[in-house]
Amino acid sequence: MTTNAATRLIRPPGVYAPQGDTALLLECLARERIEPGVRSLDLCTGTGILALAAARRGAEATAADISGAAVAAARCNARLHHCRVRVLRGDLTEPVTGERFGLVTVNPPYVPAAAPEGPARGACRAWDAGPDGRLLLDRICRAVPAVLAPSGVLLVVQSSLSGVPATLAALRRAGLRAGVAARRTQPFGPVMTERAAWFERRGLVAPGTTSEVLVVVRAVRDPAARMPAAMPGSRDREAA
Template sequence: MTELRMIRPPGVYAPQGDTALLLECLAREPLAPGARTLDLCTGTGILAVAAARRGARATASDISRAAVLAARSNVLLHGCDVRVLHGDLAAPVAGERFDLVTVNPPYVPARAPHAPTGGLRRAWDAGPDGRLLLDRICRSAPRLLVRDGVLLLVQSSLSGTAASLAALYEQGLHARVAARRVQRFGPVMSARADWFEQRGLVSPGTRAEELVVIRAVRREGRDRT
């Protein structure tokens, strides 16, 4: 991640440990020249830029206009060819399919039952169980992938790794955890640690989470869409 210098204006999610873990998994994926890739919730666009630098025909999207502008600036900064679109998850690419889809969505459990409509909290708040976006992504994944296409999804253990695996399997995908990393709570998670304890999301005194990258593949014969 350090080799990719990113412009990040206020209000756009800064690449962090989850981004780094997803980048490592992306680097291990074979990408044929001209492979079609999609990065949802793109933020600064770092994952789309990384894919484009490997010769992919990359697309990125984000619901935040500030993120779209940041991603377009970073595409220019790195001299890449990336299509950057504005919209809610995969709505801007409806009907298209991709060889590889990467997603670093909002997944932090929050007291509010609905996702924020603006501000930086939109980049991480995802309802009381952290699954407002995760469940939508799992449901839509088969429609985004070509046969043998791959989804790489990063999330926290606090938002239900097993729930994501089960949801992806229900949609006909073969899913497994491809990478794990434990990291200390940052400022956002630390501020909610007592609430996490009250809800049973962490054990008393726990101030760390496990980040996971789930790799899901659309195989022939299991697509239920």
């Protein structure tokens, strides 16, 4: 499934519209070998487009989001595209505690924002992620290793502004083999453009910067590694 399919997605107000980060993650997903029946999990699912792509490749797909609107949209889109997807509501991995997956995809909020905590509601909940952009990323790095099966793969997309080295280091500390699978430079969108001067003051970008680098981090659980205990889920996003 490509982002062209987004024109055929149901997306109520407050549910994240697939964009450049979605497209890059879909491209990385397309390169993964997916055996028929492998269990996949898409966190921060929004419209469910990544879960649909995995299901079309033969995965036994699960999607999760904290937003009721996103959960409803993902369920409707699964029906619209004739895909079997289990859609759950809850904080990151909380709804699947004790389960294991061969593939996990995540497109979380990662845009640095002045507020120290993520918003509880509204469209900005889809992208605001604290002053360093890592409110959700750090939680993902802690929670996802516990639901990865041996040899399981995590694909997570983020901006270069939100600390790619920190993501790699956290996943490696959790026992995963982590590296950058893809990069793409894209112009700032409306939200990033509005915050460009603040990014400069924070030292997140050089003066005059008008673009960001999107990065997909790929991490793999060593099949011989000891499985970590399940950790409590972290707050997922209300996709916008």
